[in-house]
Amino acid sequence: AQSVTQLDSQVPVFEEAPVELRCNYSSSVSVYLFWYVQYPNQGLQLLLKYLSGSTLVESINGFEAEFNKSQTSFHLRKPSVHISDTAEYFCAVSVTSGNTPLVFGKGTRLSVIA
Amino acid sequence: DAGVIQSPRHEVTEMGQEVTLRCKPISGHDYLFWYRQTMMRGLELLIYFNNNVPIDDSGMPEDRFSAKMPNASFSTLKIQPSEPRDSAVYFCASSFQGIVDTQYFGPGTRLTVL
Numbered sequence: 001a002q003s004v005t006q007l008d009s010q011v012p013v014f015e016e017a018p019v020e021l022r023c024n025y026s027s028s029v030s031v032y033l034f035w036y037v038q039y040p041n042q043g044l045q046l047l048l049k050y051l052s053g054s055t056l057v058e059s060i061n062g063f064e065a066e067f068n069k070s071q072t073s074f075h076l077r078k079p080s081v082h083i084s085d086t087a088e089y090f091c092a093v094s095v096t097s098g099n100t101p102l103v104f105g106k107g108t109r110l111s112v113i114a
Numbered sequence: 115d116a117g118v119i120q121s122p123r124h125e126v127t128e129m130g131q132e133v134t135l136r137c138k139p140i141s142g143h144d145y146l147f148w149y150r151q152t153m154m155r156g157l158e159l160l161i162y163f164n165n166n167v168p169i170d171d172s173g174m175p176e177d178r179f180s181a182k183m184p185n186a187s188f189s190t191l192k193i194q195p196s197e198p199r200d201s202a203v204y205f206c207a208s209s210f211q212g213i214v215d216t217q218y219f220g221p222g223t224r225l226t227v228l
Binding site for chain 2: 032036041042043044045046049051090094099100101102103104105106107
């Protein structure tokens with residue numbers, strides 16, 4: 001079975017600084033990878049996903065993530081964060097074969113400090 | 115579209131009582147998911163439906179939990195009897211084309227069992 005590890009439970013960062021949220025997965029077969037974001041008192045929203053093709057995927061609000069098969073990673077990055085990026089970020093994985101539901105990581109709480 | 119609608123938003127009940135959580139998915143979405151979120155265990159998939167049929171309920175913790183989807187626009191998650199360890203935020207999500215398609219989450223129901 002697949003699993004996801006988000007190594008950092010909390011990441012504080014100053015406004016306009018870069019940030020990287022780490023995600024590693026474990027799977028013996030090919031995977032799809034996702035990042036979801038949860039703003040306070042809301043449900044999760046899809047931020048970006050990797051299904052196939054280019055290993056670098058981008059979101060509309062400046063985040064990007066790169067699928068690295070050899071390192072089994074899908075780290076999320078943003079070159080300059082804003083206060084509004086304060087939220088909890090969840091990495092998720094699913095295998096490409098069969099109807100296998102997503103498995104979510106425990107989440108990383110990003111706090112942007114003014 | 116109003117998005118995924120969940121009710122109630124907050125529920126406080128006493129141990130042993132029956133609890134019913136409700137969800138209205140986005141119109142036209144064929145998949146519906148119920149998740150539970152706790153600090154200790156993170157986000158866990160409880161059950162998901164495809165075209166109103168339960169596909170995978172392996173995440174349902176025990177017989178006290180049951181879920182139904184009588185039609186394409188309504189689903190319930192019932193806990194009977196409730197216990198303090200059931201206290202969590204319960205999310206409903208729906209997707210259009212499959213389990214790895216973008217999932218749209220509702221705002222959640224915060225359940226407190228005293």
